[in-house]
Amino acid sequence: xxDTARSRLHRxxxxxxxxxxxxxxxxxxxxxxxxxxxAEMIKDYVDAVNITDNQTSVTRxxxxxxxxxxxxxxxxxxLQMVTRDRNRIAIQSDILGAASxxxxxxxxxxxxxxxxxxxxxxxxxxxxxxxxLIQTVRLMRDEGKFLGGAxxxxxxxxxxxxxxxxxxxxxxxxxxxxxxxxxxxxxFIQTQCIYNLDKFEEWMKGVCDRGLHEKVYxxxxxxxxxxxxxxxxxxxxxxxxxxxxxVVKRMAxxxxxxxxxxxxxxxxxxxxxxxTIKGVSGFHIMAIExxxxxxxxxxxxxxxPRPKID
Amino acid sequence: MIIAEKKPIEEIIGYxxxxxxxxxxxxxxxxxxxxxxxxxxxxxxxxxxxxxxxxQGREVKIDEITLERQCDHEYLEEIRDVADQYDAIVSLxxxxxxxxxxxxxxxxxxxxxxxxxxxxATEERGRWTERCQACGTCxxxxxxxxxxxxxxxxxxxxxxxxxxxxxxxxxxxxxDCAWQLIIDRxxxxxxxxxxxxxLEIKDWSTDRAGGPRKVVREDIxx
Numbered sequence: 001x002x003d004t005a006r007s008r009l010h011r012x013x014x015x016x017x018x019x020x021x022x023x024x025x026x027x028x029x030x031x032x033x034x035x036x037x038x039a040e041m042i043k044d045y046v047d048a049v050n051i052t053d054n055q056t057s058v059t060r061x062x063x064x065x066x067x068x069x070x071x072x073x074x075x076x077x078x079l080q081m082v083t084r085d086r087n088r089i090a091i092q093s094d095i096l097g098a099a100s101x102x103x104x105x106x107x108x109x110x111x112x113x114x115x116x117x118x119x120x121x122x123x124x125x126x127x128x129x130x131x132x133l134i135q136t137v138r139l140m141r142d143e144g145k146f147l148g149g150a151x152x153x154x155x156x157x158x159x160x161x162x163x164x165x166x167x168x169x170x171x172x173x174x175x176x177x178x179x180x181x182x183x184x185x186x187x188f189i190q191t192q193c194i195y196n197l198d199k200f201e202e203w204m205k206g207v208c209d210r211g212l213h214e215k216v217y218x219x220x221x222x223x224x225x226x227x228x229x230x231x232x233x234x235x236x237x238x239x240x241x242x243x244x245x246x247v248v249k250r251m252a253x254x255x256x257x258x259x260x261x262x263x264x265x266x267x268x269x270x271x272x273x274x275x276t277i278k279g280v281s282g283f284h285i286m287a288i289e290x291x292x293x294x295x296x297x298x299x300x301x302x303x304x305p306r307p308k309i310d
Numbered sequence: 311m312i313i314a315e316k317k318p319i320e321e322i323i324g325y326x327x328x329x330x331x332x333x334x335x336x337x338x339x340x341x342x343x344x345x346x347x348x349x350x351x352x353x354x355x356x357x358x359x360x361x362x363x364x365x366q367g368r369e370v371k372i373d374e375i376t377l378e379r380q381c382d383h384e385y386l387e388e389i390r391d392v393a394d395q396y397d398a399i400v401s402l403x404x405x406x407x408x409x410x411x412x413x414x415x416x417x418x419x420x421x422x423x424x425x426x427x428x429x430x431a432t433e434e435r436g437r438w439t440e441r442c443q444a445c446g447t448c449x450x451x452x453x454x455x456x457x458x459x460x461x462x463x464x465x466x467x468x469x470x471x472x473x474x475x476x477x478x479x480x481x482x483x484x485x486d487c488a489w490q491l492i493i494d495r496x497x498x499x500x501x502x503x504x505x506x507x508x509l510e511i512k513d514w515s516t517d518r519a520g521g522p523r524k525v526v527r528e529d530i531x532x
Contacts, residue, residue, distance in 0.1 A: 131468040165472030239480030240472040
């Protein structure tokens with residue numbers, strides 16, 4: 001792992017602190033106030049904030065503009081970029097655009113299929129895939145070159161991340177798949193929401209057995225349930241999500257008015273257990289449209305105050 | 311082969327409702343095999359149209375011909391003497407045949423009677439599935455003989471994505487995850503270690519991206 005910090009998030013990890021990131025979805029309109037408000041709520045509790053890129057294929061204000069809004073208010077953004085909507089020209093161009101504002105972190109994704117979103121009849125691009133996006137940004141950064149071979153004047157300097165889903169099928173290639181992302185150049189990983197801690201632990205063991213935890217920082221993803229309905233939805237309707245029956249039952253057995261609190265309790269208990277798992281370098285808290293709960297989660301999980309690292 | 315599907319008859323009527331003499335032109339190749347545009351389907355469409363016009367109280371002459379192929383000059387020449395006798399020709403060939411017909415009979419109205427769908431295979435009678443997108447640079451050697459471009463919804467060269475669940479694709483529970491198939495096949499070949507080889511960014515210039523394509527073989531040209 002490189003020892004020159006490219007971002008606050010990177011520095012936090014280099015110095016051995018458990019990092020905390022969260023994420024905000026941009027609005028479905030051009031008023032940036034909502035995203036600024038979300039960022040304001042959580043900024044003292046996290047090291048960086050991911051800005052999603054038209055998540056679930058629903059058209060929103062672009063990730064890049066939202067990242068710039070955050071950057072201007074002193075919040076460190078993680079630019080999420082999917083390969084669904086851009087060809088390699090647009091991808092390289094957007095990376096340069098982000099670099100021109102010194103957006104210091106980037107997360108490389110393929111993106112949800114457009115059939116889940118508001119333009120199911122649209123084309124997808126997928127000129128390159130998420131692994132090749134990692135390679136592209138690393139080429140631009142480390143060699144100062146475009147894919148076409150020409151030199152870049154003032155190359156980008158991002159800390160490069162990728163996602164990992166330890167729960168999707170086939171399970172047997174989930175560790176090799178991480179190895180592939182690391183080989184492509186991923187420096188940090190944010191995982192899918194973890195509810196099945198046993199399975200996550202099994203995956204992490206495989207990760208550590210191959211020494212991958214020494215090559216990439218793994219931030220464990222958590223999402224608090226707001227309700228039993230959400231738990232059931234995540235279990236049954238969200239592909240690649242593994243929610244054990246006992247977790248759904250625990251939410252369902254809780255009186256409705258207490259469910260949000262129980263959801264937060266489960267989340268905090270998960271973080272406590274994840275802290276004990278070898279190779280976990282931090283947490284990615286995805287409180288979906290529930291950002292106001294991030295401070296409470298971070299505080300109760302004893303991840304607050306965030307270390308001072310200037 | 312090329313897989314096609316019959317167009318709804320209402321759409322076809324919309325094209326030819328003003329005609330008094332019609333030719334329904336079938337093709338004896340792929341569209342015959344996938345039962346969308348062969349001799350049998352020509353007969354079915356012609357009968358349905360006759361019924362429609364009869365109910366309208368109109369007399370419309372509808373002829374049926376099925377050629378060996380519509381993507382070859384020599385077979386299309388077979389209708390040279392009759393083509394101009396019709397107000398329009400409805401071709402039940404794939405998009406290639408329809409266009410070749412239109413090119414050859416420049417002043418004749420030509421309409422498609424099928425939707426051309428994909429390059430695929432017959433899994434069983436009445437069920438055809440896609441196998442190839444004719445990208446022009448075959449990568450099957452690296453993916454266990456299963457094409458992620460044609461069969462992965464995100465055409466991932468380094469899949470699977472996080473949406474692979476019990477061997478199925480997240481966009482449709484009936485659709486196999488191409489990468490699950492690739493991994494299963496690599497395993498069967500004893501080559502699962504090949505999974506970790508990163509497939510490079512693809513040259514799409516031989517695909518649609520490079521503009522309309524052609525193959526020229528000077529060695530066999532006359």
